[in-house]
Amino acid sequence: MDKEKQTVKKFYDNWKIENFPKYINLLMEFEEDLLINIINNSDNFKKIKNNLILDCGCGHGSYYNLTKEYNAIYFDFSTNLLKKFEKKHNLKTNKICGDISNLPFKDNSFDLILCINVLEHIKDYKKALMEIKRVLKPNAMAIIVVVNKESCINEDIFNDFVVYHRPLKKSDFNNLMGFDLIKCISFYFIPPLFKIFPAFILKRILSIFHKVDIKLNEIFKNKGQFLYIELKKQE
Numbered sequence: 206m207d208k209e210k211q212t213v214k215k216f217y218d219n220w221k222i223e224n225f226p227k228y229i230n231l232l233m234e235f236e237e238d239l240l241i242n243i244i245n246n247s248d249n250f251k252k253i254k255n256n257l258i259l260d261c262g263c264g265h266g267s268y269y270n271l272t273k274e275y276n277a278i279y280f281d282f283s284t285n286l287l288k289k290f291e292k293k294h295n296l297k298t299n300k301i302c303g304d305i306s307n308l309p310f311k312d313n314s315f316d317l318i319l320c321i322n323v324l325e326h327i328k329d330y331k332k333a334l335m336e337i338k339r340v341l342k343p344n345a346m347a348i349i350v351v352v353n354k355e356s357c358i359n360e361d362i363f364n365d366f367v368v369y370h371r372p373l374k375k376s377d378f379n380n381l382m383g384f385d386l387i388k389c390i391s392f393y394f395i396p397p398l399f400k401i402f403p404a405f406i407l408k409r410i411l412s413i414f415h416k417v418d419i420k421l422n423e424i425f426k427n428k429g430q431f432l433y434i435e436l437k438k439q440e
């Protein structure tokens with residue numbers, strides 16, 4: 206395993222959300238709520254029925270509610286986070302530990318792959334994307350979320366992780382061999398200065414921003430803190 210991967214693994218193997226200040230938890234929940242909304246409203250996600258899904262870099266299962274009704278596999282290389290996942294959701298099966306750059310699955314296995322806030326940690330993110338493509342069925346979709354390099358927000362808690370972390374931009378997903386980029390939007394437009402407010406005020410501010418976030422993306426096109434990308438594997 207290379208040096209960057211070792212530091213990322215060590216970081217997540219020691220990751221304890223309960224040690225973070227309240228405002229970080231609130232901002233992370235804000236991101237999760239926005240994203241769950243976007244995914245639930247995606248026409249391509251709505252098409253998924255009794256198919257096989259891979260949550261690739263699932264962490265401790267923040268997005269479990271999106272996939273729990275489906276046949277899904279949860280994959281991550283942090284044993285710590287997979288254990289937390291098991292405890293939090295009482296899920297004893299379907300969890301696999303491994304490296305995204307070398308997925309232990311056969312070609313053309315999955316009908317949908319979620320890969321949320323993982324690729325920014327991978328030095329060779331294109332190799333990871335090619336692995337995702339390999340295990341996707343033809344015409345199937347990958348939903349990718351990354352910290353946006355072209356963000357006008359620059360929220361330090363997502364940019365300055367004390368671990369290998371390199372934001373990506375929309376053009377990094379153009380012309381990927383064997384994939385069509387079918388959708389790219391950005392989300393999370395809360396300016397970092399609001400985090401100085403006490404938690405109960407920040408909570409109210411976040412609920413206002415929640416309602417306008419999609420509109421803000423129409424104004425500040427692709428300049429939000431995160432990019433949401435749908436890639437379709439070509440036939």
Ligand SMILES: C[S@@+](CC[C@H](N)C(=O)[O-])C[C@H]1O[C@@H](n2cnc3c(N)ncnc32)[C@H](O)[C@@H]1O
Nearest residue numbers: 217262263264267281282283304305321322323
């Ligand atoms: C920011 S967390 C995101 C977790 C989850 N997707 C979420 O959004 O809550 C990044 C995750 O990527 C995983 N990860 C990082 N590098 C990886 C790799 N090379 N292979 C597999 N998982 C990796 C970490 O262990 C961690 O769970």
